[in-house]
Amino acid sequence: MVTRRSVAAKGGDVVLLVGTLKGAFFLRAPATRTAWAVEGPYLPGRAVYALAHDGREGRQRIWASAASMHWGAVLVSTDDWGRTWTEPPEANVKFPVESGLALKQIWQITPGRADEPDTLYCGVEPAALFRSTDGGKAWTVVRGLLDHPHRPRWTPGGGGLCLHTIVTDPVRADRMWVAISTGGVYRTDDGGRTWAARNVGIRAEFLPEKYPEFGQCVHKIVQPPRGKTLFLQNHWGLYRSDDGGDSWQDVARGVPSDFGFAMAAHPHDPDTVYVLPLESDQFRCPPEGKLRVYRTRSGGRTWEPLSRGLPQQRVYETVLRDAMTTDALDPVGVYFGTRNGKLFASNDGGGSWRLTVDSLPPVVCVRAVGTDDARGRRKTSPRSARR
Amino acid sequence: MTRVAFRIPAALQPLAEGRRRLDVELPRSPLSLGEALDALWVVCPAMRDRVLTEQGDVRPHVNVFVGTDSSRWGGGLAMEVPDGAEISILPAVSGG
Numbered sequence: 001m002v003t004r005r006s007v008a009a010k011g012g013d014v015v016l017l018v019g020t021l022k023g024a025f026f027l028r029a030p031a032t033r034t035a036w037a038v039e040g041p042y043l044p045g046r047a048v049y050a051l052a053h054d055g056r057e058g059r060q061r062i063w064a065s066a067a068s069m070h071w072g073a074v075l076v077s078t079d080d081w082g083r084t085w086t087e088p089p090e091a092n093v094k095f096p097v098e099s100g101l102a103l104k105q106i107w108q109i110t111p112g113r114a115d116e117p118d119t120l121y122c123g124v125e126p127a128a129l130f131r132s133t134d135g136g137k138a139w140t141v142v143r144g145l146l147d148h149p150h151r152p153r154w155t156p157g158g159g160g161l162c163l164h165t166i167v168t169d170p171v172r173a174d175r176m177w178v179a180i181s182t183g184g185v186y187r188t189d190d191g192g193r194t195w196a197a198r199n200v201g202i203r204a205e206f207l208p209e210k211y212p213e214f215g216q217c218v219h220k221i222v223q224p225p226r227g228k229t230l231f232l233q234n235h236w237g238l239y240r241s242d243d244g245g246d247s248w249q250d251v252a253r254g255v256p257s258d259f260g261f262a263m264a265a266h267p268h269d270p271d272t273v274y275v276l277p278l279e280s281d282q283f284r285c286p287p288e289g290k291l292r293v294y295r296t297r298s299g300g301r302t303w304e305p306l307s308r309g310l311p312q313q314r315v316y317e318t319v320l321r322d323a324m325t326t327d328a329l330d331p332v333g334v335y336f337g338t339r340n341g342k343l344f345a346s347n348d349g350g351g352s353w354r355l356t357v358d359s360l361p362p363v364v365c366v367r368a369v370g371t372d373d374a375r376g377r378r379k380t381s382p383r384s385a386r387r
Numbered sequence: 388m389t390r391v392a393f394r395i396p397a398a399l400q401p402l403a404e405g406r407r408r409l410d411v412e413l414p415r416s417p418l419s420l421g422e423a424l425d426a427l428w429v430v431c432p433a434m435r436d437r438v439l440t441e442q443g444d445v446r447p448h449v450n451v452f453v454g455t456d457s458s459r460w461g462g463g464l465a466m467e468v469p470d471g472a473e474i475s476i477l478p479a480v481s482g483g
Contacts, residue, residue, distance in 0.1 A: 070448045070478040071398060071437040089402075091436035102440035 009081050014327050015369045016335055017062060018343060019048035022361035024064055026082055033333050033347035036356050042082045050322070052109035053369040056117040062369075063120070063136065065106035073106050075122065077136060093122060093130050093139050099146060101126050108322070110166040113173065123163035127154055127180045131192065142192045145178070150197065150214050154183040157217050157235070164321060165220055169244075170227040177221060177230070177245055184216035185232070187245050198245035205236040206281075220263040220321045224270040231273045231300065233263040233321075235281060240300045251300030256287040262324035266332055266349075271299040274306075274326070274334055274350060276319045284318045291315040293324075293334065295350050309353035310344060317342065320364055327368035337363025389416040391423050391468055394475040395434075402433045420453060421464035423474060438476055448479040 009015050009028050016027040016036070023041035042048075043066045050065040060079060066087075067073035075092050078085045095101040105125040112119030118135040129142040145163075154161055162181055169175035174191040177198070184199040197214040204216045217235035224231070231251075232239040236259050238252035252258035257277040266272035275294050279287045286292060291310040294303045317338040324336035334346045341360035346353045393409040403409060411426045428435040438449055443464075445451055451458045452475040458466050468474065 068398075068437075069481055070446065072440070072446060089433040091441070094436070094441040097441060097443075100442065102442045102444070 017051040017367040019365035020361035024048040050109045107164040125160045125162035127163040157181040179218040182217040184214045201248035222265040224265040254303035261321040267328045306350040322365035418468045420466040
């Protein structure tokens, strides 16, 4: 029998939502973020590939993808930090029968913009985008992407043919980007009716044609605040786009490897991004056996290693695409989890790190929630230090 | 008239009001496994999506037995279900 520890979060706490292959865990700390209480496991035995907090309109709701190897994947939610969960009586994310497709996994959950408080998106495997416009009760597949003429030529990567990243545009209501492994980046400018591949400049090392229109294995896209740039961690390659993805520029100068999965944006500084390089696609562990986060504070012109407090000898960890995140505090907290079940946290923008938990199941996603988010309180200090 | 008994696995019993076993009567014979399961979904509609994909296939890590015969080797959902049969829905020995 699984014993679950559950502690309510208080106002001002930071809560880390950690999805693992065997359930979800919530880590709670006061704003100092020096000591963390571990709560869970929630949804024990089920793989939780995606977690998301929806704090719009006063909600305090957490969504989770809960996938049983036996009984399939569904979206579940909790409004009380995991004490009780709402399970759909019937599967809530399903392909239309005529598509011939069957859901394998739910890889991403993304609330819509603040001005569409009942809209949510989820990205799934096989690669498709679903949308709910009633707060998550009913989900329908986005036909423009499901029926895309490129679909027959998308091919699965090691994790399957998954739509794993959804980025909504904070300014243009009808614009959105998704990333598919392996299909690449697609953008809609008309609310999902049509989608165009947006991969110019992104390398496909594993194809004979190195710069195809589509077919890249994009691992993660992030959008720093103010919405003017995008950064991209590719299956080989680090990129930046200043034109909404119309073109991408290589910014992998100063990293020991441009292979990796995880990428996280600073919540306040549009020039600061974090990545965690891995040696290669053949050996997905940190280069030189040293666990290092790399940070750019110059929009990708230069990168610096952040290793204080991280193990620097014989490290064989892998950090997956959704397993690194930032919180919204100042100085910013940066967090990442590993496939070996370790969770590292920094409360000073990556300047120093602590091993917070070392025996979780394999970590597949990490998200940070400020418990003041839903109450509309200020999350950052006025000085907004760049740390 | 055909009578069948379903054995419900522990994980799905909350979708069957906690019952381990469900008896169903159907007004025809012989019966296919698919027809028998359709009768189960009428009683426990939420169970269908856990056992079958949206394409109507038994999920890859779920096994359905008619007596002691697995549907995987006995004709799938077209497998014949005799009167009085016991149908077991069981999670496969997979996990990690």
